[in-house]
Each structure stands twice: as structure tokens, then as C-alpha cells.
Amino acid sequence: MVQQLFHQFLRWPLLLRIFMIAISLMTIFGILIHFIEPDTFPSWFDGIWWAIITMSTVGYGDFVPTSNEGRIFGIVLILVGAGFLSTYFITLATNTVMSQNAYIEGKADFKGKDHVVIIGWNERAREIIGQLNSLHFRGQIILIDETLEQNPYRNHHIHFIKGTPFKDKVLKKASMHEASIAIITADQNRNEMEADMHTVLTLLAVKGNHPDVYTVVEILQKDQVINAERAGANEVVQTNMQTSYVMINSIISQGMSKAILKLLNHLRGNHLQLVPITEDCVNETFQSLSQRLLQKNIILLGIKKGEETSVNPPLTTIVEASDELLVITN
Structure with a gap:
């Protein structure tokens, strides 16, 4: 059972393993120092606090072991624990740099949807x-x-x-x-x-x-x-x-390419799009529907029936429920 848990632990990411070892050392040494010097460390939380400060080599001095046993215990904690804690921060920095490089170089996986x-x-x-x-x-x-x-x-x-x-x-x-x-x-x-x-x-x-x-x-x-x-x-x-269509129109009418680009330029708020037919538009003529849409600042260019799109169809063309409207909106 212990061997199986140990093998599972080895499968964890390196950063997580080092972190768990460091946390375990802080907890174990903190609890033990409480029992070694109960007067200096009144609670186990005080002992854990001392272990964290000692392992990080900060040394606030608010809790200091006074007995020889406690000082030897502190030396062991510094020699063992500080190494693990330093390794944790080094590994954390290395992984951060590697992740950033992987993102820049296109090696990082994307996790998301609807993109x-x-x-x-x-x-x-x-x-x-x-x-x-x-x-x-x-x-x-x-x-x-x-x-x-x-x-x-x-x-x-x-x-x-x-x-x-x-x-x-x-x-x-x-x-x-x-x-x-x-x-x-x-x-x-x-x-x-x-x-x-x-x-x-x-x-x-x-x-x-x-x-x-x-x-x-x-x-x-x-x-x-x-x-x-x-x-x-x-x-x-x-x-x-x-491209050839735009060039042909530019030959026939000079300056047409700029007009077409301006027409399609989303930066200026002009959107050429297909919109479905609403119920109030069914069986209406192209002419009357065009006049009604103009009042809403929508320009009707054509009608899409199935796979065929008619631009500027006859004014008497009847709009059906299955059609789509080719319009310019802002």
C-alpha cells in the first residue's frame, strides 16, 4: 500500500512534489519543536510559524530555541528544509519561463471552446x-x-x-x-x-x-x-x-475599387450581411420592402433564394419566407 502511494506520488508534477515535501517538513518540524521546547513554543502553530521563517531564512527572531536539542533541531531544519524551499522557488521560476517560451514559440496547448x-x-x-x-x-x-x-x-x-x-x-x-x-x-x-x-x-x-x-x-x-x-x-x-471582378469594375468605372473597399470596411461601421426574413416581410415586393427598410437606415441590395443571390432584382419580386435579404447596415 505504501509503495503504491509512493509510485503515485512520483507521477505528480515536479513542482507539486517539491511543494508538498516543503510543506510537510515545515509542519513536522513545527510540531516537534513544540514538544521539544513547550515553554518557548506554547502552541504547535507557533512551532510551524518558526519552521516557516527558519526554512525561508528570514529569521524574525520572535521565536528562538534555547536548548541545545532545539538548536540542533533548527540546524537540521535549515540544512534540509531551506534546500527544498529554494528548489521549489527555482523550479517555479523555471516553469514560468518555460511556459512563457512555449506560448511564444507556439508549443503550448490551448484549452478553451467557442474560439x-x-x-x-x-x-x-x-x-x-x-x-x-x-x-x-x-x-x-x-x-x-x-x-x-x-x-x-x-x-x-x-x-x-x-x-x-x-x-x-x-x-x-x-x-x-x-x-x-x-x-x-x-x-x-x-x-x-x-x-x-x-x-x-x-x-x-x-x-x-x-x-x-x-x-x-x-x-x-x-x-x-x-x-x-x-x-x-x-x-x-x-x-x-x-480580385478580377474589382479590377474589371475599376476599368469600367475608375475609382470603383476604393468605393467597394469603403463599402465593405467594417472600421467605418458598414456591414454587408445576409439577414433572415421576418414574418411581416413575407409576400411583400422588393420595392415596398426596400422603402420600408430605408426608414430604418438599412439599404436593401438583393435577395438570396436558395443558393442563388439576386442583386438589384426586379422591383416586383415577391419575398418568400425561406429567402434571405442582402443588406447594408450600420
């Missing part, structure tokens, strides 16, 4: 994190990347995990099974085909760990969009196509 996981470090990821910070996002943000050497942020709510994102052990370190949203950006160090293949593979790993997590995936090649959808992507962002 946002951003995979890949590039300008898109930097802008996403910057936008979330500007919106005073209070949730935890987990950044996964295999090229970064250390956490580019020192904010306590941005946790960095270093590693290959399609490996289970890396996703488990990021608590992917508890995440609410996963954003996968294209790898800027690969060509377009390899980057999309890497993205789809990462998406499969993410969905394998958490099938219900909402995933937003960046795809560069149009042909790979269907593969991302097959892999379970909830939203696919076609970066190259969207």
Missing part, C-alpha cells in the same frame, strides 16, 4: 485579426502556422500554435473540436495548385476533428471550388475571381 481558428499566416490573416481587434472581439483567436517562429502578437487572447495544420495532433493542440469557426487561408509559399490542394487537405482534417465547425476557405483556382465544397466548406472565398 476562432485562423490557419495560415499572411496578409489576409493579419487583416482578419486586425479587423476583429478593431471590432473589440472578445473571443479567443487561435493562429495555426508552420512557418512562423514565434507568436506575432502579444495579446493574451491570440494564441499561436506552430505546426502543420492538417495533422491531428496540431488541431488537437488548438482544441479544434471545441472551435466555433475555422478560417483557412491559402498558403502564400506555394503555387496556386499546391496551395489549393493544401487548403482542401487541411479542410478535410478540420472537418474530421469537428464536423459541425463553420468553415470559411480561401481558394485560388476556380476548378478547386467544387473540391472544397465536397470536403465540407461552409463558405468558399475565391480570391482571384473577386
Whole structure:
């Protein structure tokens, strides 16, 4: 029985073992000195207080053993106990430094839930994190990347995990099974085909760990969009196509790119979003609904029916209960 308890004790963390030994020494020596010199140490609490002060080498002098036996007992306590107490504080400082380095270098596990996981470090990821910070996002943000050497942020709510994102052990370190949203950006160090293949593979790993997590995936090649959808992507962002659309509109109408960015700029309070239909909007025309929303400072741009989104549809279009409204709100 004693041997079994001893083996269990050896499995405890080193810091906890040293602390328990130091506490035990203080208690045992404090109680024993009370029995050795009851006049100098009237209670066992006075003895424990003396043991703590002696082990810490502070030496207030409020309790001092007067007999030879008591002084020898104090010498033994200093030689044995002070070493354990010093080891405890050294180990505590070492563990603190190691934990801080592990956090900076991306080696520390994240323990939490309902967090946002951003995979890949590039300008898109930097802008996403910057936008979330500007919106005073209070949730935890987990950044996964295999090229970064250390956490580019020192904010306590941005946790960095270093590693290959399609490996289970890396996703488990990021608590992917508890995440609410996963954003996968294209790898800027690969060509377009390899980057999309890497993205789809990462998406499969993410969905394998958490099938219900909402995933937003960046795809560069149009042909790979269907593969991302097959892999379970909830939203696919076609970066190259969207960029080309902006450029075409800039050719047709110069200055359009700045207007589009301003339209989508959350820093200025403009939010382009899809909102569900309320009961009072059902069977109403696009024209009348648009006029009514304008009174609430909401601009109606279009209607999403199933998978099809119509921007500026005919004014006589009837709004159905299953539709969603594409609006700009502030």
C-alpha cells in the first residue's frame, strides 16, 4: 500500500512534489519543536510559524530555541528544509519561463471552446485579426502556422500554435473540436495548385476533428471550388475571381475599387450581411420592402433564394419566407 502511494506520488508534477515535501517538513518540524521546547513554543502553530521563517531564512527572531536539542533541531531544519524551499522557488521560476517560451514559440496547448481558428499566416490573416481587434472581439483567436517562429502578437487572447495544420495532433493542440469557426487561408509559399490542394487537405482534417465547425476557405483556382465544397466548406472565398471582378469594375468605372473597399470596411461601421426574413416581410415586393427598410437606415441590395443571390432584382419580386435579404447596415 505504501509503495503504491509512493509510485503515485512520483507521477505528480515536479513542482507539486517539491511543494508538498516543503510543506510537510515545515509542519513536522513545527510540531516537534513544540514538544521539544513547550515553554518557548506554547502552541504547535507557533512551532510551524518558526519552521516557516527558519526554512525561508528570514529569521524574525520572535521565536528562538534555547536548548541545545532545539538548536540542533533548527540546524537540521535549515540544512534540509531551506534546500527544498529554494528548489521549489527555482523550479517555479523555471516553469514560468518555460511556459512563457512555449506560448511564444507556439508549443503550448490551448484549452478553451467557442474560439476562432485562423490557419495560415499572411496578409489576409493579419487583416482578419486586425479587423476583429478593431471590432473589440472578445473571443479567443487561435493562429495555426508552420512557418512562423514565434507568436506575432502579444495579446493574451491570440494564441499561436506552430505546426502543420492538417495533422491531428496540431488541431488537437488548438482544441479544434471545441472551435466555433475555422478560417483557412491559402498558403502564400506555394503555387496556386499546391496551395489549393493544401487548403482542401487541411479542410478535410478540420472537418474530421469537428464536423459541425463553420468553415470559411480561401481558394485560388476556380476548378478547386467544387473540391472544397465536397470536403465540407461552409463558405468558399475565391480570391482571384473577386480580385478580377474589382479590377474589371475599376476599368469600367475608375475609382470603383476604393468605393467597394469603403463599402465593405467594417472600421467605418458598414456591414454587408445576409439577414433572415421576418414574418411581416413575407409576400411583400422588393420595392415596398426596400422603402420600408430605408426608414430604418438599412439599404436593401438583393435577395438570396436558395443558393442563388439576386442583386438589384426586379422591383416586383415577391419575398418568400425561406429567402434571405442582402443588406447594408450600420
